[in-house]
Amino acid sequence: MTRIKFDDQTFTSQNDETVLDTLLHNNVQVPYGCKQGVCFSCLMRSLDNAPPASSQVGLKDTQQKQNYFLSCLCKPENDMTVVLPNAESVWLDAEVIEKRNLSANVIFLKLKSKDPLAFFAGQFVNLRRDDGVTRSYSIANIHNPNHELEFHIRILPDGQFSRWVADELQIGMLLTFSHAQGSCHYIEGKEEQPLLLIGTGTGLAPLYGIIRDALSYKHHGEIHLYHGSRDESGLYFVEKLRELAKKYSNFHYTPCLSSSTDLSTDYAHGRVHEIALKECAKLDGWRVYLCGQPEMVKHAKKMAYLQGAALNSIYADPFTY
Amino acid sequence: MSDNTTNLTLFEQLGGEAAVNAAVDIFYRKVLSDYRINRFFDNVDMEQQAAKQKAFLTMAFGGPNNYSGQDMRNGHAKLVKMGLDDSHFDAVMENLVATLAELNVPQELIAQVDALAQTTRNDVLGK
Numbered sequence: 241m242t243r244i245k246f247d248d249q250t251f252t253s254q255n256d257e258t259v260l261d262t263l264l265h266n267n268v269q270v271p272y273g274c275k276q277g278v279c280f281s282c283l284m285r286s287l288d289n290a291p292p293a294s295s296q297v298g299l300k301d302t303q304q305k306q307n308y309f310l311s312c313l314c315k316p317e318n319d320m321t322v323v324l325p326n327a328e329s330v331w332l333d334a335e336v337i338e339k340r341n342l343s344a345n346v347i348f349l350k351l352k353s354k355d356p357l358a359f360f361a362g363q364f365v366n367l368r369r370d371d372g373v374t375r376s377y378s379i380a381n382i383h384n385p386n387h388e389l390e391f392h393i394r395i396l397p398d399g400q401f402s403r404w405v406a407d408e409l410q411i412g413m414l415l416t417f418s419h420a421q422g423s424c425h426y427i428e429g430k431e432e433q434p435l436l437l438i439g440t441g442t443g444l445a446p447l448y449g450i451i452r453d454a455l456s457y458k459h460h461g462e463i464h465l466y467h468g469s470r471d472e473s474g475l476y477f478v479e480k481l482r483e484l485a486k487k488y489s490n491f492h493y494t495p496c497l498s499s500s501t502d503l504s505t506d507y508a509h510g511r512v513h514e515i516a517l518k519e520c521a522k523l524d525g526w527r528v529y530l531c532g533q534p535e536m537v538k539h540a541k542k543m544a545y546l547q548g549a550a551l552n553s554i555y556a557d558p559f560t561y
Numbered sequence: 562m563s564d565n566t567t568n569l570t571l572f573e574q575l576g577g578e579a580a581v582n583a584a585v586d587i588f589y590r591k592v593l594s595d596y597r598i599n600r601f602f603d604n605v606d607m608e609q610q611a612a613k614q615k616a617f618l619t620m621a622f623g624g625p626n627n628y629s630g631q632d633m634r635n636g637h638a639k640l641v642k643m644g645l646d647d648s649h650f651d652a653v654m655e656n657l658v659a660t661l662a663e664l665n666v667p668q669e670l671i672a673q674v675d676a677l678a679q680t681t682r683n684d685v686l687g688k
Contacts, residue, residue: 276625277578278616298582298615541607546594550586551611 260311359420361449378446392445443532468512513540524548571623633684
């Protein structure tokens with residue numbers, strides 16, 4: 241007999257009962273569909289003990305690592321505290337410790353959390369200011385003992401939050417943020433696997449975090465990064481990434497411009513995902529990360545899949561502004 | 562067929578859930594690459610669609626399912642308006658059989674899967 245904690249209530253699961261059945265028997269309303277592990281409607285996450293592997297079949301490995309499971313398949317072996325995916329979480333406090341421009345319209349923001357935190361580079365958090373205005377931003381750095389989080393914030397002309405970051409937010413000020421979410425991140429254990437990363441604009445933030453994570457795990461498979469923008473002003477970190485490519489022979493960086501009049505050979509010219517998927521044409525066994533403009537992500541996802549990448553190996557994070 | 566296998570269900574003989582997972586990526590890729598039918602899949606979310614393909618394959622493999630003819634009708638009504646007909650259904654079947662052949666599934670089991678999948682034809686086409 242195991243105990244299931246959900247929403248501050250504790251339930252005892254009867255012999256051989258699934259987590260979903262335990263909750264439903266106790267009149268707890270949670271989403272579910274087929275009850276056979278096919279539709280994924282009943283996805284949940286354990287905050288403490290790992291669920292049985294049999295309840296994680298078919299999930300992305302990043303989700304498995306974060307203890308996501310299908311409650312309709314899960315006959316718990318240990319007590320678990322479970323939540324629905326993306327359940328509204330606790331808010332933590334952080335202080336702004338660094339702020340500078342990466343380009344004319346992208347700001348680098350570094351926060352230091354007051355509390356220890358768990359996250360994977362590439363996941364996103366919600367940043368919230370005092371009056372409640374909240375936006376999601378991807379984490380561009382890897383886990384560190386100082387509890388620091390780095391973000392690349394694109395300033396939008398009418399962006400309520402981003403304009404405030406640009407104009408008013410100062411070092412020493414406080415922000416609150418949610419726990420890290422999303423399954424677009426690196427996972428250790430397949431260091432030989434080739435990686436393809438395609439991003440537009442500040443879609444580079446999660447990709448940069450993922451690359452740093454991969455390199456910190458001594459990833460030795462080829463890593464191909466394609467970063468695209470309309471013109472030069474939308475690219476940033478160009479020198480930094482070129483340096484990185486010199487330092488690591490398995491890391492390849494291609495900045496792409498889609499409508500620049502400057503046809504210099506410093507950049508590839510064309511749409512970033514078309515260039516990337518032409519150069520990396522056979523993707524069987526690859527892991528693919530796509531971040532940025534929703535249209536790009538959608539097209540690239542389909543192309544990558546048709547070119548051999550397994551659907552479960554494509555990690556996408558479409559940005560909506 | 563040996564005595565060992567005669568007692569197994571079709572789903573078990575095919576390899577169960579693992580076989581469905583192996584087949585779905587190949588099958589859906591074939592469907593999306595097939596110029597005869599891929600226009601019907603242009604505006605769908607790939608993950609959701611793959612989950613539906615998985616449910617379909619589970620059913621066609623004789624696995625546990627909640628198959629409902631009415632759901633199938635409702636789900637395809639829009640496509641029927643777009644011109645979905647027998648030729649498209651046949652194309653999907655062709656891709657299904659080719660997927661199983663690629664996975665080295667024995668001919669007699671392929672025939673059983675084909676027969677099960679064919680039972681959805683009238684519901685899919687709204688006949």
